[in-house]
Amino acid sequence: MASMLDMEKTFSVYIRHQSHPLAVKMISGEDAIPAAAKLPLRDFGVPFALCQAIGLSRKEGLCIALDRESLSCPIALAGLGFVRPEEFLSGKYPLAPTNQSVEARRNIAESLPRFPFGRYRSILIAPIGAADFEPDVIVLYGSSVQVMRLIQAAVFASGEGLTSMSMGTGGCLLPIVAPILEGACKYGVPGNGDRRLGLAADGELVFAMPKNRFEEVVAGLKLSHEGKQTYPINPGYMTLEYRMPPSYVELRKALIERS
Numbered sequence: 399m400a401s402m403l404d405m406e407k408t409f410s411v412y413i414r415h416q417s418h419p420l421a422v423k424m425i426s427g428e429d430a431i432p433a434a435a436k437l438p439l440r441d442f443g444v445p446f447a448l449c450q451a452i453g454l455s456r457k458e459g460l461c462i463a464l465d466r467e468s469l470s471c472p473i474a475l476a477g478l479g480f481v482r483p484e485e486f487l488s489g490k491y492p493l494a495p496t497n498q499s500v501e502a503r504r505n506i507a508e509s510l511p512r513f514p515f516g517r518y519r520s521i522l523i524a525p526i527g528a529a530d531f532e533p534d535v536i537v538l539y540g541s542s543v544q545v546m547r548l549i550q551a552a553v554f555a556s557g558e559g560l561t562s563m564s565m566g567t568g569g570c571l572l573p574i575v576a577p578i579l580e581g582a583c584k585y586g587v588p589g590n591g592d593r594r595l596g597l598a599a600d601g602e603l604v605f606a607m608p609k610n611r612f613e614e615v616v617a618g619l620k621l622s623h624e625g626k627q628t629y630p631i632n633p634g635y636m637t638l639e640y641r642m643p644p645s646y647v648e649l650r651k652a653l654i655e656r657s
Contacts, residue, residue, distance in 0.1 A: 418459055424522075513578075541601055586603065
């Protein structure tokens with residue numbers, strides 16, 4: 399497997415990311431948390447939401463570990479399997495949008511991917527260039543064209559399209575839980591928390607690849623680039639004639655005739 403630094407260099411060349419690609423690892427009972435990791439309650443005195451930790455890591459380069467006590471968002475607690483999910487799945491709590499029906503909230507909760515309760519005890523997030531652990535998934539935020547290039551890389555070898563699910567909520571879970579459970583690359587739309595707490599930009603999307611796809615996606619970036627799927631994209635219309643409005647044509651004709 400390519401090193402994290404090599405992957406970051408590849409992303410820098412072919413994606414030109416503007417925030418750190420993230421290495422994410424789910425920690426079970428046997429795994430140790432790196433000493434360099436920031437623990438929200440210990441190091442900041444407050445718990446963090448998952449989207450908040452993701453934003454801090456990708457924008458400020460921090461390595462952050464979250465467990466049940468230091469994770470403030472109940473949706474992430476249930477989705478990561480840190481708590482039993484029954485109360486979340488009931489739909490009876492008026493999460494945003496607060497005027498939604500219980501049935502609709504229940505359907506959203508059931509649809510969001512989640513790990514079984516107790517499988518993991520914490521989550522570790524770090525920029526890939528600084529990660530001293532083997533991640534379960536790599537998560538990248540970028541513009542639609544940057545995510546397009548990652549999708550092209552992911553489908554290069556097989557030609558099989560990617561599937562995505564977005565509901566405008568739980569956006570931090572979709573690029574972490576779903577790729578690990580399914581072993582497949584995913585892309586999606588960040589939710590409200592990503593934007594309010596993680597400071598995701600209006601035009602950003604998110605792409606994630608599980609560890610069984612790392613080498614394939616990195617190779618696909620290079621090979622699809624050689625096959626003329628590149629970023630930045632060169633406009634194809636620059637040498638075509640633009641049809642000027644009639645008044646412009648008339649003025650041009652008059653200027654030339656009188657010169």
